[in-house]
Amino acid sequence: MRQGTEAVTTADHERLARARAGVAARPVSAVAEHNLASVLGDLGDFAGAEAATARALAKGGDAAETWLVRGRALQGLARLDEAEAALATAIARRPDYAVAHRDLAQLRWMRTADMRHALAAIAAAPATTDLIRVHATVLTEAGEGAAAAALLTRAVAARPGDPDLRLMAAAACGRQGDAPAQLAHATAALSLAPGSTGAAKAAVEALLHAGRAGEAAALAERLIAAIPDDQGAIALACTAWRLTGDPRHAAWCEDPALVSAATIPTPPGWPDLPAFLADLAADLAARHRWRTHPLEQSVRHGSQTQEDLARLDVPVLRALFAALDAPIAAHLGALGAGDDPVRRRLSGGYRFAGAWSVRLTPGGFHSDHVHPRGWLSSAFYVDLPDAVAQEPAGWLALGRPGVPTRPALGPLRHIRPRPGQLVLFPSWLWHGTEPFAGDATRLTVAFDLLPAE
Known part of the structure; x- marks a missing residue:
């Protein structure tokens, strides 16, 4: 194959070598085994990652992060019941662990297409911003977009100064066809976090939905000037240019x-x-x-x-x-x-x-x-x-x-x-x-x- 096409890169091999060296240097360390398991999981060696998490647990490790890595490895090995149990253990160790909640909700959702089952662990968890995101995401994927929008509207009412909640609410309202609410949430998010790329993109999307393509184009152009390789920003700029008849759309999208x-x-x-x-x-x-x-x-x-x-x-x-x-x-x-x-x-x-x-x-x-x-x-x-x-x-x-x-x-x-x-x-x-x-x-x-x- 051509130079540069390898999926496992030199940097990957170096990470793995360092992780193995860490285990060799600290043979009784649960943390070193966890670090090795994490790298092996990233590289798709699920059997190796599962074995390393087992050794970490045997050496006294019991961190939520180790149970997360173990759950992902077991899922990769198609040991799905065990994967669910491991992810549930990660949540038991840290009830607000949003990454583990998302993984467990997704695993249950993909296995069963049962929204209630997917959301069961979240129902008993703290209502953090990240967990509200997971809850709203599952509702949306299950076709309950109106319920997701209502959940986020209530969350914003309780915490109007949270820009992340505002961004989620903007997206949910957009999916429901409520352009004014989408624009209100997006502009509030941008005001609360003026340096946020996500807030700027949300504002562009809301402007496109509201029929204000010229303003959307101007904001999108500022975005791609600042982050020229951001694929989402480029897509939004091209959309605005198509609506305004800008020749850059033909040059970039119709070539x-x-x-x-x-x-x-x-x-x-x-x-x-x-x-x-x-x-x-x-x-x-x-x-x-x-x-x-x-x-x-x-x-x-x-x-x-x-x-x-x-x-x-x-x-x-x-x-x-x-x-x-x-x-x-x-x-x-x-x-x-x-x-x-x-x-x-x-x-x-x-x-x-x-x-x-x-x-x-x-x-x-x-x-x-x-x-x-x-x-x-x-x-x-x-x-x-x-x-x-x-x-x-x-x-x-x-x-x-x-x-x-x-x-x-x-x-x-x-x-x-x-x-x-x-x-x-x-x-x-x-x-x-x-x-x-x-x-x-x-x-x-x-x-x-x-x-x-």
Whole structure:
């Protein structure tokens, strides 16, 4: 593969070496074992992380953080009952541990699609800002947006000076179509935290919803001047420019070279691409053990894997990421020079920054979104329902904003998915998937790329 494409980086190896050295230097230390477990978990070695947390506990460790790392490792090993128990123990050790509450709520939600079960631990927890966020998130994901907005409205009334609550309330009101309330909460958050990027973005979103695109553009332009690689800020600026007719929208969002679709070569060891895709689909199917989608993701009516596929030492997955190099390299090589947010960051290579799989069931779709931590994003099609033959069922939609605007805006284009095809596009370009009917599922792999360091 090209230099810089490795998923496990030199920095990862150095972190792991330091953690192992720490255990060797302090063989009776529970903290050293915890630190090793945390690194192993980050690298996708769930068996190693589980073993290290067991040693930490045996050495007297009982911290909430260790139980969290253990719960995540057990989840990665598909020992889901044990994972729930470990996360519940983390919460017992620290009742306001919001990260553990979120992990437990998400695990229960994905396993059961039962909102009450997902929220059971939060009901007895302190009403901190972070736990209110988890509560509202679960309500939203369960389709109870009005209840989430009401929860946040009550929280703001009790703590009107909390900018984080204001931001959450702004988003909830926006989803409910209440543009005036959204704008009121967003401007209050920006007044309370004038240096907050999140508050500034929330204000731009509210202005777009209120039909004040010129003001939204001015604020979004200040944002991207300050943080030029913020993918969410770029998306909001482009949305405002589309509404105001600014030519920068065409230059950044309608340039055909920024989007490519290509079929991968057949990886070595397989007779043809269909045989490889069949083996890949079988591996991915075993990872889709969930009943419903995770929290705060774009998936609706489907499931999403929870481990970083690019880090896993599994032959069919390693073959996939090796085969992806050719179309990625061709895409980068065809871009040429430019000052748009993709071309100006070209460094001669790339690295993976997270990879996952999504399986949509009939009626499923991706809501329109961007990838805030990416540079280039993707869709790789593994197995598709027959319904995609009928435009635009199950097709990729590009350019339709994932935030409400006045007037509403539709997609700039659709791309029909095909098995073995990789589609690449800027991470800041709004993208989603159209619903499809029938009785078959739609299986994909997606990943983000960053420029090579």
